[in-house]
Amino acid sequence: MKYSKQRESILKYLRSTKCHPTAETVYQNILSENPNISLGTVYRNLTLLTELGEITKITDFDGPDRFDGNNAPHYHFVCKDCGAVLDLEMDSLSHIDLLAAHNFKGTIEGHTAHFYGKCPHCASQKLEL
Amino acid sequence: MKYSKQRESILKYLRSTKCHPTAETVYQNILSENPNISLGTVYRNLTLLTELGEITKITDFDGPDRFDGNNAPHYHFVCKDCGAVLDLEMDSLSHIDLLAAHNFKGTIEGHTAHFYGKCPHCASQKLEL
DNA sequence: TTTGATGCAAATGTTTTGCATGCAA
DNA sequence: TTGCATGCAAAACATTTGCATCAAA
Numbered sequence: 001m002k003y004s005k006q007r008e009s010i011l012k013y014l015r016s017t018k019c020h021p022t023a024e025t026v027y028q029n030i031l032s033e034n035p036n037i038s039l040g041t042v043y044r045n046l047t048l049l050t051e052l053g054e055i056t057k058i059t060d061f062d063g064p065d066r067f068d069g070n071n072a073p074h075y076h077f078v079c080k081d082c083g084a085v086l087d088l089e090m091d092s093l094s095h096i097d098l099l100a101a102h103n104f105k106g107t108i109e110g111h112t113a114h115f116y117g118k119c120p121h122c123a124s125q126k127l128e129l
Numbered sequence: 130m131k132y133s134k135q136r137e138s139i140l141k142y143l144r145s146t147k148c149h150p151t152a153e154t155v156y157q158n159i160l161s162e163n164p165n166i167s168l169g170t171v172y173r174n175l176t177l178l179t180e181l182g183e184i185t186k187i188t189d190f191d192g193p194d195r196f197d198g199n200n201a202p203h204y205h206f207v208c209k210d211c212g213a214v215l216d217l218e219m220d221s222l223s224h225i226d227l228l229a230a231h232n233f234k235g236t237i238e239g240h241t242a243h244f245y246g247k248c249p250h251c252a253s254q255k256l257e258l
Numbered sequence: 259t260t261t262g263a264t265g266c267a268a269a270t271g272t273t274t275t276g277c278a279t280g281c282a283a
Numbered sequence: 284t285t286g287c288a289t290g291c292a293a294a295a296c297a298t299t300t301g302c303a304t305c306a307a308a
Contacts (some may be wrong), residue, residue: 001286002281002282002283002286002287002288003281003282003283003286003288004281004287004289005281006288006289006305007288019230022272023272023273024272036289036290037289038288038289038290038291038292039273040273040274040275040290040291040292041288041289041290043273043274044271044274044275044288044289045288047273047274053150055256059188059189059190060188060189060241061188062188063271063272064271065272065273069200076231077233077235077237079235080238080240084273086235088229088232088233089232089233090228090229090232091228092164092229093225093228096222096225096242097244099219099220099222100204100217100219100244101217102207103217103218103219104206104217104218104249105249106206106208106215106246106247106248106249106250106251107246107247107252108206108244108245108246108250109245109246109247110244110245110246111243111245111275112189112240112242112245113225113240113241113242113243114240114241114242114245115226115229115237115239115240116237116238116239116240116241117235117237117238117239117278118235118238119235120233120234120235121191121235122235123234123235123236130262131261131262131263131291131306131307131308132263132306132307132308133262133263133264133306133307135263135264138265151297152297152298153297165264165265166264166265167264167265167266168268168298169264169265169266169267169298169299169300170263170264170265172297172298172299173263173264173299173300174263176298176299192297193298194297194298195295259303259306259308260298260308261305261306261307262305262306262307262308263304263305263306263307264303264304264306265302265303265304265305265306266301266302266303266304267300267301267302268298268301269297269298269299269300269301270296270297270298270300270304271297271298271299272292272295272296272297272298273294273295273297274294274295274296275292275293275294275295276291276292276293277290277291277292277293278289278290278291279288279289279290279291280287280288280289280290281286281287281288281289282285282286282287282288282290283284283285283286283287
């Protein structure tokens with residue numbers, strides 16, 4: 001694969017943040033480093049990096065897809081109040097694959113899961129009302 | 130809420146199928162019963178029925194949103210080969226909310242989870258190769 | 259009659275793609 | 284120099300919305 005400055009910028013930005021940005025947000029954040037980059041190039045490289053396994057595409061939530069530069073397996077939380085997407089520190093739930101396989105005639109290869117509720121910030125605001 | 134024949138058709142169709150159709154598929158399937166219905170009306174009613182809790186919107190997968198007329202809580206499986214979405218017969222995984230809450234300072238109200246692999250049909254085809 | 263629901267079409271938002279040009283190998 | 288990657292713009296796709304009309308209450 002041929003090197004490109006644009007792809008390097010995109011990956012560097014995703015590795016540096018925990019905010020699970022959309023393609024548009026990635027674009028806005030690397031624009032200062034790449035004044036002529038186009039949104040199409042951002043999309044092309046996000047798709048490519050996802051196929052290479054360098055990043056993960058998060059399609060679980062409403063709205064535009066988000067991207068995650070954290071390669072380690074982990075689960076996500078979304079706040080019902082403010083919409084923030086946070087990483088959760090918890091063990092793998094691989095045992096649920098066995099529960100799913102129990103009455104299923106196909107093969108279970110894995111799962112995705114995410115959690116929702118109130119994030120630390122919104123939960124504490126609620127208490128103050 | 131005012132009665133409408135279109136809404137009744139949509140709900141009747143969703144109650145009758147286990148195939149988790151998209152808005153477009155719902156539209157195609159009720160067209161014979163409602164020759165003049167528009168796709169916009171289908172979208173409006175799918176949104177309304179989702180808000181009423183009569184049906185569920187599935188946003189977990191790539192591609193357009195799907196809708197599920199089965200009100201009972203259950204989990205979904207998607208086949209990596211053919212893309213089919215199937216219902217899984219398994220107990221609630223409510224215990225994973227406790228696992229998620231363990232190191233989390235906000236509040237966990239629930240989760241969504243889905244499983245992937247090969248469906249019964251594609252798994253058996255694979256064996257025949 | 260009143261008000262919410264519809265059909266239609268245009269608008270919106272997200273993502274993909276065609277094509278000429280540019281840059282890495 | 285060769286071919287993949289880019290920038291740009293148009294297209295494709297999914298969904299929402301404005302508005303005049305229609306039908307349920």
